[in-house]
Amino acid sequence: xxxxxxxxxxxxxxxxxxxxxxxxxxxxxxxxxxxxxxxxxxxxxxxxxxxxxxxxxxxxxxxxxxxxxxxxxxxxxxxxxxxxxxxxxxxxxxxxxxxxxxxxxxxxxxxxxxxxxxxxxxxxxxxxxxxxxxxxxxxxxxxxxxxxxxxxxxxxxxxxxxxxxxxxxxxxxxxxxxxxxxxxxxxxxxxxxx
Amino acid sequence: xxxxxxxxxxxxxxxxxxxxxxxxxxxxxxxxxxxxxxxxxxxxxxxxxxxxxxxxxxxxxxxxxxxxxxxxxxxxxxxxxxxxxxxxxxxxxxxxxxxxxxxxxxxxxxxxxxxxxxxxxxxxxxxxxxxxxxxxxxxxxxxxxxxxxxxxxxxxxxxxxxxxxxxxxxxxxxxxxxxxxxxxxxxxxxxxxx
Numbered sequence: 001x002x003x004x005x006x007x008x009x010x011x012x013x014x015x016x017x018x019x020x021x022x023x024x025x026x027x028x029x030x031x032x033x034x035x036x037x038x039x040x041x042x043x044x045x046x047x048x049x050x051x052x053x054x055x056x057x058x059x060x061x062x063x064x065x066x067x068x069x070x071x072x073x074x075x076x077x078x079x080x081x082x083x084x085x086x087x088x089x090x091x092x093x094x095x096x097x098x099x100x101x102x103x104x105x106x107x108x109x110x111x112x113x114x115x116x117x118x119x120x121x122x123x124x125x126x127x128x129x130x131x132x133x134x135x136x137x138x139x140x141x142x143x144x145x146x147x148x149x150x151x152x153x154x155x156x157x158x159x160x161x162x163x164x165x166x167x168x169x170x171x172x173x174x175x176x177x178x179x180x181x182x183x184x185x186x187x188x189x190x191x192x193x194x
Numbered sequence: 195x196x197x198x199x200x201x202x203x204x205x206x207x208x209x210x211x212x213x214x215x216x217x218x219x220x221x222x223x224x225x226x227x228x229x230x231x232x233x234x235x236x237x238x239x240x241x242x243x244x245x246x247x248x249x250x251x252x253x254x255x256x257x258x259x260x261x262x263x264x265x266x267x268x269x270x271x272x273x274x275x276x277x278x279x280x281x282x283x284x285x286x287x288x289x290x291x292x293x294x295x296x297x298x299x300x301x302x303x304x305x306x307x308x309x310x311x312x313x314x315x316x317x318x319x320x321x322x323x324x325x326x327x328x329x330x331x332x333x334x335x336x337x338x339x340x341x342x343x344x345x346x347x348x349x350x351x352x353x354x355x356x357x358x359x360x361x362x363x364x365x366x367x368x369x370x371x372x373x374x375x376x377x378x379x380x381x382x383x384x385x386x387x388x
Contacts, residue, residue, distance in 0.1 A: 004267055007260050007339050018212040018219060022235045022314055025212060025219070030262060038337045041216045042263045043237065066201050067312040068224060069236045073198055074312055112357040114365065116310035117317065118261040118268055120216055124360075143232045145201050161373055163306040166318075168362045171308065175369040179355055 006033050009040070022081075045123035049093035050079030050169045052111065052177040053103050053130040060153045060174065061133075062165075063100050063146040075149060075159075076167045077174070078103075079125070089113075089126035097130060099140055101148040106132025111176045116168055127173045129180055153178070200227050203234070216275075239317035243287035244273030244363045246305065246371040247297050247324040254347045254368065255327075256359075257294050257340040269343060269353075270361040271368070272297075273319070283307075283320035291324060293334050295342040300326025305370045310362055321367045323374060347372070 009030040018025035024044040032038050053061045062075040080096035082089060090108055097103050111127040140146055157178055160171045203224040212219035218238040226232055247255045256269040274290035276283060284302055291297050305321040334340055351372055354365045 004258065004260070004341075007258065007267065007341065009260050009262050009339075011262065017214070020211070020219060020235050021221075021233060023219070023237065025214060025217070027215075028262065032337055033339050036337065039215055040262050041214050043217065064198065064201065066198070066203050067309070068203050068205065068222065068234050069314055069316050070309050070312050070318065071316075072309070072312065073201065074309070076312075110357075112354075112365065113360055114362045115261070115264050115266070115268070115360045116362045117315070118264050118266065118270075118361055120263055121311070122263050122265075123311065124264065125362075143226055143230065145203075145227050147198075147201065160306075161370070163304075166307055166309045167312055168308045168310045168319075168366060171306065172362060172366045172369070175366070175373075176355070179369075 008033065009038075012037065014042070041120060043117075043121040043123075045121055046085050047082045047089070047122075047124045047126070048079055049082065049089040049096060049126045049128065050077050050173060051093045051097045051105070051108070051128050051130045052077050052173040053097055053101065053105065053133055054153055054177065054181070055133050058153050059150045060156050061101050061103060061148055061150050062156065062170070064149050065146045072166070074167050075165055076170045079169060090128065093126065093128045093130075098136070098138075100138060100144075100146050102136045102138040103130070104134045104136060105130035106134070109180075111173060111180065114169060114172060125169050127169060127176065129177050202227065203232075206231065208236075235314060237315040237317075239315055240279050241276045241283070241316075241318045241320070242273055243276065243283040243290060243320045243322065244271050244367060245287045245291045245299070245302070245322050245324045246271050246367040247291055247295065247299065247327055248347055248371065248375070249327050252347050253344045254350050255295050255297060255342055255344050256350065256364070258343050259340045266360070268361050269359055270364045273363060284322065287320065287322045287324075292330070292332075294332060294338075294340050296330045296332040297324070298328045298330060299324035300328070303374075305367060305374065308363060308366060319363050321363060321370065323371050
């Protein structure tokens with residue numbers, strides 16, 4: 001990593017202040033580039049993997065779910081947490097795609113690794129493009145209620161542009177998949193049809 | 195909001211279990227669609243605003259900063275927290291742009307409102323496209339060390355495609371700005387020049 005001497009914060013100590021079911025929180029004291037000290041509140045998360053699954057007919061499969069934290073019903077690309085920070089994220093991506101949609105992918109290619117909230121959280125989400133899809137039965141976790149929704153990829157891109165797919169990994173994954181595939185999203189559906 | 199009876203979780207009670215400097219955490223008991231109860235661990239965050247600032251020469255201004263949570267030096271679009279959940283996000287966007295880069299924008303247009311981690315966090319990040327830029331002096335917070343970096347928008351888009359701008363709001367904001375502006379990112383810079 002290139003050094004930026006006027007930029008780097010140096011950790012002094014890091015103390016866990018909350019231990020949760022999903023996340024932990026620590027309070028890290030750091031020395032700032034100006035020599036002062038400051039507190040950084042850090043959320044520790046195991047990371048996740050997510051999949052843009054596009055079939056040969058040009059459809060993408062999203063999952064509808066209730067996200068009670070922001071208080072919304074969302075449409076998102078299939079995704080889930082890593083079982084541990086050491087888990088191969090491509091295996092996690094394949095597992096979550098299969099669990100939530102039943103789809104098995106012949107090809108998974110890395111799109112990007114996204115930091116959803118680098119200002120305070122360790123989480124990394126690994127995004128993949130899945131093609132060569134074979135359907136089978138979905139098998140979500142017992143306490144997970146998600147419904148697969150297949151739609152034209154072009155329509156999903158229009159929804160991203162209108163802010164109708166607010167989940168960050170979903171919007172970014174769809175736009176990156178479009179650029180990777182070079183697919184023309186036209187013909188555009190008529191917004192009045194939505 | 196459309197009702198999806200097989201999808202919705204019903205809150206039973208919500209108890210704050212951590213009160214932090216930036217975030218709070220609560221444990222919400224919910225009734226699942228199958229009648230069972232489950233715990234949802236929810237991180238409460240005031241939300242933020244972020245700005246894709248593009249000048250008439252086709253340059254975008256990013257800020258380089260040390261993100262100690264993921265342990266990386268990042269290049270991100272200018273951004274910051276809302277002072278309160280009630281603050282007008284467009285005013286917050288203009289403030290953060292000015293503080294971190296010194297740029298004052300004649301035009302701010304909404305790009306999207308992104309949920310960076312809807313699975314467990316309330317945070318919404320409001321993204322804007324800024325044009326009609328006038329430079330003045332940056333004035334970051336005393337404990338904030340950020341350095342403005344101006345680069346061709348086309349080069350920033352290439353960095354997104356290669357996974358070199360991993361911050362989620364940055365990658366999504368740049369791709370949405372590209373689609374909004376209809377700018378052609380070519381001529382491509384030679385990767386060996388990077």
